[in-house]
Amino acid sequence: MESNDAVKRLSALAQDSRLAVFRLLVQAGQEGVAAGEIARALEITPNTLSAQLNVLSNAGLVVSRRDGRSIIYAAAYDRMAELLLYLMQDCCQGRPEVCAPLADAATQAACCGLPNNVNA
Structure with a gap:
C-alpha cells in the first residue's frame, strides 16, 4: 500500500459521522445495510x-x-485489511509481546471473513 492511499483512508475515517457509518457497516458484515437504515x-x-x-x-x-x-x-x-496491515507492518521490531493485543484483535477479526493474506 502506498502512503498516500493510507492517508486517504485514514482521513476518510477522521470524522465522527463517517467513522460511525463505517463501524456500523463493519458490524453489519458482508451483507451490508441499506442507506435508509444507516440514516435511521x-x-x-x-x-x-x-x-x-x-x-x-x-x-x-x-x-x-x-x-x-x-x-x-x-x-x-479487503481495503480495511490492507490499511490495518500497512499500519502494523514491521510491528514491534522483534518484540512480539508489544503487539500481542493487536494480534489478538486481528485473530478475532478473522472470524468475519477478512482475507488471510493481503499484500501490504
Whole structure:
C-alpha cells in the first residue's frame, strides 16, 4: 500500500459521522445495510449520509450495490485489511509481546471473513 492511499483512508475515517457509518457497516458484515437504515440507525439526514458515504467510497472503504430500489452499502473488508496491515507492518521490531493485543484483535477479526493474506 502506498502512503498516500493510507492517508486517504485514514482521513476518510477522521470524522465522527463517517467513522460511525463505517463501524456500523463493519458490524453489519458482508451483507451490508441499506442507506435508509444507516440514516435511521445513526440519526443522520439522507443528504449528509450521502456525502459521508461518498467520502468513504472515494477512499475505497465502502462498496455499494443496488437491490431493487435500495442501495446497499458494505465495508470493503479487503481495503480495511490492507490499511490495518500497512499500519502494523514491521510491528514491534522483534518484540512480539508489544503487539500481542493487536494480534489478538486481528485473530478475532478473522472470524468475519477478512482475507488471510493481503499484500501490504
